[in-house]
Amino acid sequence: MPDTAALQSLTTAIDHLAPTFTTLSDRIWEFAELKFQEVQSSDLLIDTLKQNGFSVRQDIAGMKTAFIGEYGKGKPVIAFLGEYDALAGMSQKDGVAKQEELASGASGHGCGHNLLGSGSMLAAISLAKHLEANGLPGTVRYYGCPGEEGGSGKTFMVRAGAFADVDAALTWHPAPFNGVRSTNNLAVLEYYYQFKGVAAHAANAAHLGRSALDAVELMNIGVNFLREHMPQDCRVHYAITDAGGRAANVVQAKAEVLYLVRAPEMSEALALAERIDKVARGAAMMTETEVEIVFDTAATNLLPNLTLENAIHDNLVSIGPVPFDQKDIDFAARIQATFSGEAIRSSIRLYQIKKDVFSNEKIDGSTPLHLGLRDFEGQSHFRAGSTDVGDVSRVTPTAQCWAPAWAIGTNPHTWQVVAQGRSPAAHKAMIHAAKAMAATGLDLATSPQLLANAKAEWLEKISDQPYICPIPESVMPDTVVYA
Numbered sequence: 001m002p003d004t005a006a007l008q009s010l011t012t013a014i015d016h017l018a019p020t021f022t023t024l025s026d027r028i029w030e031f032a033e034l035k036f037q038e039v040q041s042s043d044l045l046i047d048t049l050k051q052n053g054f055s056v057r058q059d060i061a062g063m064k065t066a067f068i069g070e071y072g073k074g075k076p077v078i079a080f081l082g083e084y085d086a087l088a089g090m091s092q093k094d095g096v097a098k099q100e101e102l103a104s105g106a107s108g109h110g111c112g113h114n115l116l117g118s119g120s121m122l123a124a125i126s127l128a129k130h131l132e133a134n135g136l137p138g139t140v141r142y143y144g145c146p147g148e149e150g151g152s153g154k155t156f157m158v159r160a161g162a163f164a165d166v167d168a169a170l171t172w173h174p175a176p177f178n179g180v181r182s183t184n185n186l187a188v189l190e191y192y193y194q195f196k197g198v199a200a201h202a203a204n205a206a207h208l209g210r211s212a213l214d215a216v217e218l219m220n221i222g223v224n225f226l227r228e229h230m231p232q233d234c235r236v237h238y239a240i241t242d243a244g245g246r247a248a249n250v251v252q253a254k255a256e257v258l259y260l261v262r263a264p265e266m267s268e269a270l271a272l273a274e275r276i277d278k279v280a281r282g283a284a285m286m287t288e289t290e291v292e293i294v295f296d297t298a299a300t301n302l303l304p305n306l307t308l309e310n311a312i313h314d315n316l317v318s319i320g321p322v323p324f325d326q327k328d329i330d331f332a333a334r335i336q337a338t339f340s341g342e343a344i345r346s347s348i349r350l351y352q353i354k355k356d357v358f359s360n361e362k363i364d365g366s367t368p369l370h371l372g373l374r375d376f377e378g379q380s381h382f383r384a385g386s387t388d389v390g391d392v393s394r395v396t397p398t399a400q401c402w403a404p405a406w407a408i409g410t411n412p413h414t415w416q417v418v419a420q421g422r423s424p425a426a427h428k429a430m431i432h433a434a435k436a437m438a439a440t441g442l443d444l445a446t447s448p449q450l451l452a453n454a455k456a457e458w459l460e461k462i463s464d465q466p467y468i469c470p471i472p473e474s475v476m477p478d479t480v481v482y483a
Contacts, residue, residue: 001314002442006134010442011319011435014126021434022427024048025118029094029421032086032107035147036477038065041084041114045121045144052125054142061160063477066153067144068162069121071128074137076451078441079163079396080124081171081389082117083148086110092418097334099415108418111149112174115405115421119430120171123437130438131445138445141166145388147477150190152297154388156477158395159469168308168444168454169398171389172433174405174417174426177351177363178322179374180313181400182304186235186262187269188386189470190296193219193280197289199253209251213244215287216255222279223259230272235262235384258296262386266300266470298470299388303461304380307454308399308440313376315439321358322404322432324369328425332368332407335416339409347409350383351402363408369425370404385412394467397454399440403433 002010024044031040042065046056049069060066090108091101102108109115121142128140143162147153157163173181195216200209220238227236237260244252259276263269277293284291336344344365353363356372363370392398405426410416420426444451 001311001318002439002446006442007318007439010126010130010438013130014122014431014435014438017122017126018431021118021122022430025114025427025430026422028084028114028117029109032109034088034107035085035149035151035153036063036065038084038146042067042144042146045082045084045117048121049142054128060162061156061477063146063153063156065144065146066157069124069142069144070139072131072139074139076167076444077139077141077165078127078444079141079143079166079169080120080437080441081143081145081154081169081392082120083113083145084117085113085147085149085151087149087413090413090415090418092415094419094422096419097338109421110413110415110417112405112417112421113148115174115426115430116172119434120437122431122434123170123441126434127438127441130442136445140441148388150297151477152299152388152471153477155297155299155391155469155471158391159471163392163395166396167451169392169396170437170440172401172403172437174429175351175402176347176404176406176408176410177353177370177374177402178372178404178432179316179402180309180376181402182306182309182376182380183302183383184264184304184380185302185383185390186264186386187266187299187301187390187470189261189269189273189298191259191261191273192241192256192294192296193259194256194292194294195254195284195289197251197253197287200251202249202251206251210288211251212255212289213252215283215289215291216240216257218286219257219280219283222283223276226275226279231263231268233264233382234268234272236260236272236276262384264301265465295472295475297475299386300390300394300467300470302387302390303393303398303458303465305393305397305399305454305457306378307450307457308397309376310378311443311450312399312401312436312440315436315443316373316401317357319432319435319439321372322428324371324425324428328423328428329369331423332425335407335420336368336409338416343411344409347411365408368407370408374402391469394462397458401433401436403429405429
């Protein structure tokens with residue numbers, strides 16, 4: 001970790017810049033733009049980089065809202081990953097502890113990416129200025145990564161070689177807890193199954209029709225039977241995206257279903273997807289319809305780097321707890337009152353919370369905000385979600401941390417996340433994460449041995465799991481179908 005004077009200088013600089021970035025985060029919360037449509041959000045982030053002396057490259061990997069900001073020169077090249085996309089149908093007023101739409105049917109930041117993107121940029125700018133002021137070599141980059149929610153923006157960026165010369169990448173995510181995020185999560189593939197049949201009058205001439213909707217339903221039933229015969233760590237989800245119309249007296253000539261296929265390794269996800277393809281073709285055969293299988297997008301499972309994760313943890317210990325006050329705790333208590341006891345216990349299990357570093361006590365959720373630091377056990381644990389950070393981790397050593405922007409019990413992709421997205425507690429958590437990331441970036445810039453150890457660990461792991469980009473070259477971001 002940085003020496004005491006360097007850490008103090010860096011964190012003081014972050015506190016000085018913090019008001020600009022809490023405002024930035026709040027503006028992005030207001031924009032709430034969906035994947036690959038984050039025009040206002042990306043413009044605002046780009047302007048902020050330029051105002052702080054960064055050069056900026058735009059339209060990365062064919063994505064209009066993807067960009068890279070750079071400051072400094074020489075090695076190491078340290079990347080900070082930012083996200084800023086929202087979720088459809090997640091509109092919610094902020095600062096209230098009840099579900100209340102801000103605008104009917106609108107989108108909202110249900111995963112806290114307004115905080116994520118702003119906090120990563122605060123870390124990047126602060127580190128860049130510190131390196132320059134102290135005559136230290138190193139190139140700091142901020143990667144503006146669109147479409148994490150179902151778009152796999154980072155995967156497209158990796159495929160385009162945007163991370164080819166990066167020595168290490170750092171990021172964070174809002175959460176109910178403070179600590180290092182070390183997970184073995186799931187690879188994911190997304191496919192649309194588009195069935196084409198023959199329309200007919202459902203009463204007079206049903207025998208002439210071939211129902212695409214029947215095919216979708218039979219496929220879903222077949223996949224449900226398949227669940228018993230797939231590895232237990234795999235996940236399969238579906239949504240009917242086109243039921244063929246609202247008229248019940250017409251045999252539906254078209255229908256579509258979206259499938260997400262998840263597995264601990266991409267090779268397992270691809271094998272499971274092949275079996276699902278067979279079910280789809282069988283459903284088409286049974287109904288005498290046709291099926292087109294359309295690849296949408298994909299993301300690879302994470303490759304944790306314990307060397308970097310230990311470095312982040314050490315910095316979190318040095319920085320201390322997030323400086324929450326009673327008002328923060330009171331608001332978190334009102335949010336937590338909307339959860340069941342089971343949800344709170346599930347949240348603690350999900351994040352593998354054993355004990356707190358500062359208090360050395362077991363965390364039971366009785367305090368609505370996490371006031372301490374999760375103990376880091378020096379190993380990764382399984383988590384069933386997916387992220388395109390996984391593809392970055394396959395081409396450079398990558399690490400993440402959590403910061404407690406949400407009340408204990410909060411699950412991502414819920415109205416409670418949006419309601420907390422502009423709270424003072426969320427701002428404090430974002431600033432805290434920026435300090436941990438910037439300090440770890442400084443470690444990488446000043447400790448060649450740390451970087452060498454991180455790369456050695458990464459090389460050893462990647463040799464057993466060589467990376468192949470899961471998105472075919474023929475698939476471009478503008479073909480990703482749904483927001």
